[in-house]
Amino acid sequence: MADHKKLTEDLQYDIHIQFPAMRHSGGIIIMWKENILQVDEVLITSQGIHAMVKVLPSNLSWLFSAIYASNYLEDRKTIWKNLINISNSINDSWFVGGDFNEVLKAKDKFGGNYINTNISNLFWNCINQCRIVDLGYKGSKYTWSNKRYKNKTSLILERIDGCFVNNCWINEFPEAFVTHLARTHSDYCPLLVKLNNNTQVVNVKPFWFESMWCSHPTFHTLIRDSFPTHSTLIPSSLRFKNNVINWNKHNFNNIFHKKKRLLARIAGIQKSPNYQFSHFLLNLENTLIEELDSILKNEEDF
DSSP: OOOOHHHHHHTTOSEEEEEOOBTTBOOEEEEEOTTTEEEEEEEEETTEEEEEEEETTOOOEEEEEEEEOOSSHHHHHHHHHHHHHHHTTOOSEEEEEEEOOOOOSGGGEESSSOOOHHHHHHHHHHHHHHTOEEOOOEEOSOSEEOOOOSSGGGOOEEOOEEEEEOHHHHHHOTTOEEEEOOOOSSSBOOEEEESSOOOOOOSSOOOOOOGGGGGSTTHHHHHHHHSOTTOOHHHHHHHHHHHHHHHHHHHTHHHHHHHHHHHHHHHHHHHOTTGGGOHHHHHHHHHHHHHHHHHHHHHHHO
16 A cells, blocks of 8 residues: 555554555554544654653653564664664664564474574664663463465464663653554554553443444434434434434444454454464464454444
């Protein structure tokens, strides 16, 4: 995707900054909502976007480096050098995350060739000179797969994505943690970063209009019944809200619950210590992903 503007609009974000896709590289993009995040662009390269961010309404600002490292070693050496230069020029909190395309430890790889310690040591040297530490993770051990499940001798799994921070950032967000979400359609699993461990349940759920409702064959009838000819706006709007909540629960909740359960099962399989050794788990993962595809197709149909 050469320009991510449409993707930003489709995902309902307000603003984005990007390095566009080139050849086989998908590009890099940061998207955000103006009422949640303030972002000031600092530097954009082919392997990283570096920006000062502030999570509103907090006054804390920090440098965010979104990394998409090259498949080529010489290019990766360039991004490592850039990171070292940045570390020597800032006194701010610093978060570095993304796809580094490098395995740091032998235990972070299954299958394929052994890791080249000479190359991994270059990456370690970068991390040490930058004075950053790995935030660790919850969830699956690996972040990338070549997805060759049918022939287990050809299967390769690696942890090449991660999040690193300096001491100043840790002091500001001591409860922050990273979760490896379920890997489904992509070779990679998404990384979810939470700045705190706040699990407080909010009882009042906001109401918002779902565009997929418009494609359902009975939705126009619901609109007609909720807004009768001689009714005023406010009573009709309240009637519509009550009607559509029950209607949505009846027509769509089954899809949402199925999707949630499937994602949880896929994540559980990928987290299993026996994942890479078990034909049963690998085949079950494929079956569940096919079921998820079917669920997502049903969503699109509505």
